């Protein structure tokens with residue numbers, strides 16, 4: 361197997377960088393350039409050596425070498441982590457020296473893929489590594505870390521084993537069918553299948569919440585042109601991110617920015633004003649608003665409170681009809697222009713002045729509250745689409761098996777559903793896998809992880 365190398369820390373200007381090398385020839389290849397009191401090949405596992413990286417008699421950098429001998433390493437192979445100075449030159453130079461000596465540049469996620477192949481992590485844990493790196497808020501990082509350290513993976517593994525055993529018992533029953541000997545307790549099997557189904561249901565129900573933790577809570581700001589959407593967007597972010605003008609139709613393409621409220625990453629999207637237009641670019645922008653309304657976890661509908669025309673209210677009602685499952689929050693803007701600033705408070709309506717930053721904090725807190733109600737910060741796992749799909753498959757098979765068992769179907773008939781349910785769960789943890797699945801998963805990783 362090839363010996364791989366990549367920078368594990370982010371590229372660019374930094375005090376230090378770490379370069380990771382993994383594979384059977386890791387020690388031998390790094391020893392070619394390393395000069396210290398001891399050769400790496402003679403070093404004990406889990407020790408750090410200090411010395412120089414040398415090429416043609418020139419010192420390239422002072423380095424520390426962390427030594428991890430197989431199988432006691434992240435990947436399960438011999439691994440070295442070279443600590444060197446950061447920046448754009450030194451880490452690249454060290455990597456190119458190692459490649460000229462025989463190392464290969466690692467593919468995305470290849471270190472973690474090796475850890476999986478060598479049995480150091482299961483697939484859910486490997487996916488948790490990627491989630492941990494890409495975390496956008498503390499709760500999502502905590503959930504990924506929980507998943508990385510086991511979480512539900514043991515329970516899923518136990519359930520899979522049990523389902524495969526049940527399938528085997530049902531298959532065995534076929535061989536004894538003529539002897540009229542009951543070799544299994546069908547009420548116990550029903551109980552086991554039902555508890556497997558409950559666990560799948562429980563985990564699957566956390567998908568929306570996990571999505572919010574992973575991707576953020578999407579808030580789409582929409583309304584008529586000139587209602588003050590971009591002014592509000594800037595006020596929420598506390599910076600001049602979007603262009604504001606009194607010309608209706610200023611915003612064309614949508615803009616997206618996030619902030620953290622109540623520990624949740626909230627992604628605000630400023631969109632083009634909704635109106636009929638002959639302008640091609642503007643109408644393309646308006647089409648995008650509808651995509652962003654579908655993707656949203658919450659829609660802020662902004663209305664210029666001084667506008668007497670019914671157009672805004674009509675569009676608001678049309679949108680509510682078009683997206684019945686969507687959450688809406690109605691926001692009256694430009695309240696500073698009202699005489700005496702008086703407006704009767706209404707349920708699900710917030711009155712603000714984006715320009716004067718009046719009640720922006722109140723609006724943010726309201727959004728934070730709605731987001732918090734949609735997310736379970738203590739999610740057991742950060743379920744992804746692949747896992748969600750497999751849990752669904754497993755549930756379909758379990759439901760069929762339970763129904764067939766209840767209607768007194770023969771074992772021959774029930775066994776394949778139970779086995780398929782077990783196999784679908786096995787794929788979640790990676791107890792059964794193929795290269796295509798691994799390629800899909802690890803292509804989303806970064807190089808060096």
Ligand SMILES: Nc1nc2c(ncn2[C@@H]2O[C@H](COP(=O)(O)OP(=O)(O)OP(=O)(O)O)[C@@H](O)[C@H]2O)c(=O)[nH]1
Nearest residue numbers: 585586587588589590591605609610611633714715
């Ligand atoms: N008085 C007052 N004016 C505001 C307020 N919010 C926005 N405006 C003004 O309204 C005009 C339009 O603001 P924008 O934020 O560009 O409106 P928009 O909804 O993004 O408009 P489009 O991008 O064209 O759809 C600008 O002149 C803003 O200064 C407010 O709270 N009070």
Ligand SMILES: [Mg+2]
Nearest residue numbers: 589590610611
């Ligand atoms: Mg705008």
